[in-house]
Amino acid sequence: MRLKALLVSGVTLMAASVGSAAYAQQAALMPLPAAMSAGTGQLLVDGGFTVALAGPADPHLTVAAHTLIQRLSAKTGQFLAGAPVAKGATLTLTVTGVSAAVPAPQEDEAYTLTVTPKGASITAATSVGINRGIATFAQLVTNGPQGWAVPAVTIHDQPRFPWRGLLLDVSRHFMPIASVERTIDLMQAVKLNVLHWHLADNQGFRVESKVFPKLHQLGSDGDFYTQDQVRQVIRYAADRGIRVVPEFDMPGHTTAWLVGYPELASAPGPYTIERHWGVFDPALDPTRDSTYQFLDRLVSEMTALFPDPYFHIGGDEVNGEQWKASPAVQAYMKAHGLKDTAALQALFTTRVQAIVARHGKHAIGWDEIMDGDMPKDVVVQSWRDTESLKKAALAGHAGILSAPYYLDLSWPAGRHYAADPMPENLPAGLEGLILGGEACAWSERLSPENLDIRLWPRAAVVAEKLWSPKDMTADIPAMYARLDSVADDLAFAGSRHRAANEAMLARVAGPAGVGAVWSLAQAVEPLKDYNRSTQRPDAVQSTPLNRLVDAIPAESAVAREFGLAVDRLIAQPGDTAARTQVRSLLERWQTAETLLAPYRQATPLLAELAGPAAKLTRLAEAGLAAADAVATGKPLADRAAAKKALAEAVEPGAELEFAILPAVTRLVKAAP
Known part of the structure; x- marks a missing residue:
């Protein structure tokens, strides 16, 4: 059963005297507000809903009002007035100052939202805080007996961390403008505030350069x-x-640069755009002044294009092989007393950081940049762990954590949610150096089609971890209880995580129809971590992302519900509701092989699913037998067959894993 908040017309969620944290946990909000208390009654959101603006004129504020109207129109299906009104509005957006052309790193994002049956208001210092408030207001709108409404409430809210980012890799697989702007819309919906745009890597240089045009002309496939x-x-x-x-x-990660400018490399060309995934040898030559002259001109152009005060220079995964093989580089290292390639990279990073600083920006780099003697204003982004972030803070560097927030690795939302950006045992006074974190969407196996399937709603979980007070983000079951409703809200805000899933499943099913693969799709998840690369090392940039593994979410909500029902049945064998739910799902999965059998050779996309479907059927049969044994107290009839099914299910094939395997294993172990 899907758990939804009771924020509906005529229902009182909780008395106002109850603590705001407890009240907020009941609301289908993500991120949870810092302070929230219930009022009495509700405000209708009907066809007469209007918005007014108050305070200094600010074009960003006008766009914020339009954004809210669009979201509410999509969510409620009502035709709402798009232009702000002068007076008598349902909701008033009030600012006390004018926001800058672009947000700054330390914006005042606090807001106050007040809702009564007569009207609502959001107040903030600038339109940035208003954007955070309208994200909350839109989530609060729910349908009930009297129609769409917002419960009377007062919210005082501000973020825990100032840096709450999402890295979007557009180099390995290019993402069109529509995908980028939709991602920004969804970031706004959950209060993320930094788009980290990974624009250049081995597989593509994705920005027009008028100074060095061969970067994009030859390094991007157009x-x-x-x-x-x-x-x-x-x-x-x-x-x-x-x-x-x-x-x-x-x-490193510069092969696409070298296609047009091979003279930058530490070994002679020619070079071609890298089509495979991994860490490669080519690297810029750090020993020649011409390299830094090139970078000075490129950084000058790009820092002028991007107004943010921070500029990311990467610095990760340089294997040093090209430098070791170059007599000229080795001679340079010897002459300058550089003991290894790490020392050579440190020299390179120091010089590049100086270039970035000369053009008025603060450099950011991955963990490896700490190997050099970096100025304290260089920010370290950790892809390794919180200990690396702690090391950076101890050295005086501000830091951003990404290690536990890699969305492309298909980890469950609960794993992301359990990770906190603040390192343990950080000495007092250094907490301010932890700026926050970033979810990462590396795109080896992401396309414009399945991007939202991989990002949403799990990115909202990271957003909450970075926004909400720490003591409000420790309850993983409570987070999951809100996630379905948040996923609904994100769909209304424009996410295609469900629509793309359905469309891609229809393609996979082809002549068989979606019903033939639906039960299998709910029982499996993509392989986690980098195990897909192990199973299919021949995958390249042009490998189609059109299979079942590409279409399904990283985490199966049905499998999770099944696991909870199994745990209830094991704890209370007489729980008939739990037994019914467990059996119903297992009986559905038991049909997987039968449903697919007539079509298993119809297309290659279906043919690769024959093995997983057969294994799922046997796994479900083992689960049914075990569930009956647990419920009745009778011995499991064929434990050997059950164990064999469990063993077979460890490797389903097709780059999948059975999300239901742990729960079925618990059933078999619990069976007498």
Whole structure:
């Protein structure tokens, strides 16, 4: 059963005297507000709903009002007035100051939202805080006996961390402007505030350079953003209170640069765009002044294009092989007393950081940049762990945590939610150096089609971890209880995580019809971590992302519900409701092989699912027998067959794993 908040007309959620944290946990909000108390009654959101603006004129505020109207229209299906009104509005947005053209790193994002049966208001210092308030207001709108409404409530809210980002890798698989802007819309909906735009890597240089045009002309396959498009995205993000921080990874991850400018490399060319995934040898030559002259001109151009005060220079995963094989580089290292390639990279990073600083920006880099003697204003982004972040803080560097928030690795939402950006045992006084964190969407196996399936709603869980007070983000079951409703809200805000899932499943099913693969799709998840690369090392940039593994969510909600029902049955064998739910799902999965059998050779997409479907059927049969044994107290008839089914299910094939395997295993172990 899907758990939804009782924020509906005529229902009193909780008395106002109850603590705001407890009240907020009941609401289908994500992130949870810092302080929230219930009022009496509700405010209707009907066809007469209007918005007024108050305070200094600010074009960002006008866009914020339109954004809210669009979201409410999509959510309620009502035709709402799009233009702000002068007086008598349902909701008034009030600012005390005018926001800058683009948000700053330390914006005042606090807001106060007040709702009574007669009207509502959101007040904030600038339109940035208003954007955070309208995200909450839109989530509060629910349907009930009297129609769409918002419960009477007072919210005082502000973020825990100032840096709450999402890294979008557009190098490995290019994402068109529509995908980027939709991602920004969804970031706004959950109060993320930094788009980390990973624009250049081995597989593509994705920004027009007028100074060095061969970067995008030869290094992008024609898939790049013009400078006008970049400005468009920056404006679009600023209207929603979101910063845009570019990343140009160097000295490694630069093969696409070298296609047009091989003279930058530490070994002679020619070079071609890298089509595979992994860590590769090519790297910029850190020993030649011409390299830094090139970078000075490129950084000058790109820092002028991107107004944010931070500029990401990458710095990760340089294996040093090209440097070790170059007599000229080795001679340079010997002459300058550099003991290894890590020391050489530290020299490179120091010089590049100076270039970035000369152009008025603060450099950001991945963990490896700490190997050099970096100025204290260089920010470290950790892809390793919180200990690396702690090391950076001890050295005086501000830090951003990404290690536990890799959305492309298909971890469950609960695993992301359990990770806190603040390192343990950090000495007092250094807490302010932990700026926050970023969810990462590396795109080896992401496309414009399945991007939302991989990002949403799990990115909202990371957003809450970075926004809400720490003591409100410790309850993983409570988080999951809200996640379904949040997923609904994100769909109304434009996410295609459900629509794309359905469309891609229909493609996979083809002549068989979606019903033939539906039960299998609910029982499986993509392989976690980097195990997909292990199963299919031949995957390249052009490998289609059109299989079942690409279409399904990272986490099966049905499998999770099944696991909870199994646990209830094991704890209370007489729980007939739990037994019914467990058996119903297992009986559905038991039909997987039968449903698919007539079509298993119809298409290659279906043929690869024959093995997983057969294994799922046997796994379900083992689960049914075990569930009956648990419920009745009678011995499991064929334990050997059950164990064999469990063993077979460890490797379903097709880059999948059975999400229901742990719960079925618990059933078999619990059976007498």
